[in-house]
Amino acid sequence: MSLPDPVTFAIPAFVLLILLETILGRFKPKKSNYEARDSAASLFMGLGNFAIGFLNFGIVASVSSWVYQYRIFEIGYQWYAFILIFFAEDLCYYWFHRLSHEHRLWWAAHINHHSSQYYNLSTALRQTWTGGFAGTWLPWIALSLLGLPTPLIVFQKGISLVYQFWIHTEAIDKTWRPFEYIFNTPSHHRVHHATNPRYLDANYAGILIIWDRMFGSFIPEDTAEPCRYGIVKQIASFNPLVVAFHEWVALGKDVLTAKSLKGAFMFTFGPPGWSEDGSRMTSRMLKEQEIRRLQTAQSPPSE
């Protein structure tokens, strides 16, 4: 069956919407903030991802097709395959995304997407250069084993990527309540990109926010606490090479200077922020520290 590539068709719309959002920022700066060097970094990351995709595709498609030979069910392109792939691919995305935030190896490949302190449509294109080599496509192989054809998986991944473009904006506030309940929206995804301790490690959804609600990672946006975007240790560079590789360099340094094998293992597979001497903080530690700080601030001073 011949399926179109949703991303290729969406690129003109991506460009047009970025231009419109830039113009909006000129008149309503609170709704859209563009910095040319930051957007340039994002766009070159997107371009690099597109180019590297040609290399990765052969490897991933070969593995996927090989696994497909051992499929459990014969699903093919039946009508219900399109419904099944919608939910199954989105569930795979949720777990890929959650693991990418919870383990440093995949975080090193994903951090670039969060490295901008700006949050606009161009941020959506700040895509990884190294995810394919880090094996972040592995969760989707389960779909091949289930019996979903590779072209269908690629098609749905494209649909998900296109969907996730429009949620990278401050121009849209909250949408219709039932929609916010089921789908990932700009409001939910702003929380995901925020570095405020209470918002860390939340809202991993691709299209459906229901996965976060089911697995306990949902945090709603609180207008009393505006999102501050980026990463916990902000970078000071617009250079796409720095954006793409800074965490890999840091990871390599940590592994090479680890005091034990366990330390090297934990630096690689432990949570981002883990350190042997406890001098750095993981998201969980930052959240706990914030809770303690708020409790101290709220408790009456002792006499």
Added chain:
Amino acid sequence: MTNNELYSGLWSVLKLQIEPYILLPIAASFVLIVIVFIRAVAGPRNVIISKENCSELLSFEEPENKIERLLLSLDNAAALMLTNNENPLRLVRRHGDKVVLQTLNPSDIEPVTDQSDLISIHRQDFSHPAIKISCTVDEASTWVAILDDLSSLQLSKA
């Protein structure tokens, strides 16, 4: 489904009608046009570093700490801070119209030897390039003394 059918499906998904070696330069050209457009519409974005935004940044990133001494660079592009933290040295630098906070060690900093009104901060790691802070000669000498004290304190602790 045969392998041939499978692969023809795969390539149909990726079918771009244009060879990658032609497509990529075209895409890069469009990217450049979009960047020029954004620069023209959004204009230059460089935040002016002030005492207020240093204080606001510190209270967000390290709410338990307070500024004890501040050196704003003459071009308002960066600031050195002493805080009440055990490891007290911080650098605030601009990044477009945002700011970045770095924790420094005294060894990361040195006055530029041939210009007594500049304080030079070494490249700390891959993502934080070197920076120079312009200040008056008096400020530079005061901060050199502060850094010396911090270095001796660190040595005595070690």
